[in-house]
Amino acid sequence: MILPNLNYSNLKNSYLFFRIAQKNKEYLEKNPDKHLYRMGIGDVSLPLCDAVIKALHEAVEDQSKKETFHGYMDECGAMFLREAIGKHYRNRGINIDNCEVFISSGASDELGDILDLFDKSNSALVIEPAYPAYVDANTMVGRNIIHYASSSENGFLPVPTKDLKADIIYICSPNNPTGAVFDREKLQKWIDYANENGSVILFDAAYEAFIEQDDLPRSIFELDGARTCAIEICSLSKTAGFTGTRCGYTIIPRELVRHGMSLNQMWIRNRTTKTNGVSYIIQRGAAAIFTEEGQRQIKENIKIYKQNAKCLTDTLDKLGIWYCGGKNAPYIWLKCPKNMGSWEFFDYLLNEIQVVGTPGEGFGKCGEGYFRFSTFGSAEDTKIASERLYGLLKE
Numbered sequence: 001m002i003l004p005n006l007n008y009s010n011l012k013n014s015y016l017f018f019r020i021a022q023k024n025k026e027y028l029e030k031n032p033d034k035h036l037y038r039m040g041i042g043d044v045s046l047p048l049c050d051a052v053i054k055a056l057h058e059a060v061e062d063q064s065k066k067e068t069f070h071g072y073m074d075e076c077g078a079m080f081l082r083e084a085i086g087k088h089y090r091n092r093g094i095n096i097d098n099c100e101v102f103i104s105s106g107a108s109d110e111l112g113d114i115l116d117l118f119d120k121s122n123s124a125l126v127i128e129p130a131y132p133a134y135v136d137a138n139t140m141v142g143r144n145i146i147h148y149a150s151s152s153e154n155g156f157l158p159v160p161t162k163d164l165k166a167d168i169i170y171i172c173s174p175n176n177p178t179g180a181v182f183d184r185e186k187l188q189k190w191i192d193y194a195n196e197n198g199s200v201i202l203f204d205a206a207y208e209a210f211i212e213q214d215d216l217p218r219s220i221f222e223l224d225g226a227r228t229c230a231i232e233i234c235s236l237s238k239t240a241g242f243t244g245t246r247c248g249y250t251i252i253p254r255e256l257v258r259h260g261m262s263l264n265q266m267w268i269r270n271r272t273t274k275t276n277g278v279s280y281i282i283q284r285g286a287a288a289i290f291t292e293e294g295q296r297q298i299k300e301n302i303k304i305y306k307q308n309a310k311c312l313t314d315t316l317d318k319l320g321i322w323y324c325g326g327k328n329a330p331y332i333w334l335k336c337p338k339n340m341g342s343w344e345f346f347d348y349l350l351n352e353i354q355v356v357g358t359p360g361e362g363f364g365k366c367g368e369g370y371f372r373f374s375t376f377g378s379a380e381d382t383k384i385a386s387e388r389l390y391g392l393l394k395e
Helices: 006-010 017-031 050-062 079-090 106-118 130-142 184-197 261-273 278-290 290-318 342-353 379-393
Strands: 101-104 124-128 145-149 169-173 199-204 230-235 249-252 323-325 331-335 371-373
Touching: 006 130, 006 230, 006 261, 017 278, 017 342, 050 278, 079 249, 101 106, 106 130, 106 199, 106 230, 106 249, 106 261, 124 130, 124 290, 130 145, 169 184, 184 199, 278 290, 290 379, 342 371, 342 379
Parallel strands: 124 145, 124 169, 169 199, 199 230
Antiparallel strands: 101 249, 230 249, 323 331, 331 371
């Protein structure tokens, strides 16, 4: 009899967002006349920009003609897209070689797949509150997980302690769910720790395009020593609305070597074994993001999401509710009022004003008592949700 992967039995009973979806479904079945104002799951609401749509259409036409048809793509990514991304980094003063760029079907997939590079005996440190998939992906392979708690006292941006022992380190900045962003000083401490201890940082930069302060790093490779200890995983989902189109990229420097093995070369071997690459059409659409016009257009969309954030944070300011995030990130992390638990607050908002957020407990134990709002909803829904929130909590 075949033995299944018993590590799956150690996973939580249900995935956070599945549980939210079930609660929403049950509510609407009982209240079919109600409309939900969804400020929870971080899916985008604006369509792909014109530059991307034009490139996608042109790529489809390419596939209709023998002379421009493309079959299998390079497993590590088409060089035209790798070059565009490499140039995008170099224009920001970050020295990235095109061959250090790997194209993926999105950051979520890559954050799980990248674990192939590490022995399961390596420990994984997850700074919590955290995106649940970090923990779940490591649980599935039976890896020891270090739950490294953060809090409002350190702005949800902890630094390593002297007695810490960790091999793989997850850092998400801007953070999901807290919206907190590591400054250069704090991020440098993690880089120094990783180099001193032979650790590897998995730097989740899915929301880097939302950073507006020049003194906050958008890439870990802006800092000294990162090329010998870090892998950067990026997404076009929130940057350019690719949640349903699926494309991202990963940076693995050539200098990143452990036990005499190049992780860059290991990843080439992994990709050429386990994938057939991302489709030509999608990669053409992705390349349009890194043109001058593409950059202008996606920034216009991001500006709308930032206006949503201001609408929500202005309301929280009027209510006197503590929060972080919102300015340099698309998420707002707030303290539940009236000492409510996070799921209690979820049910309260759902039943009283039909506003849906995400309970902090779903992001780790230290998220209990907190709540996440996403700013990716429509401007109209965000305005109404803010008004309802104020009306409910003003007293």
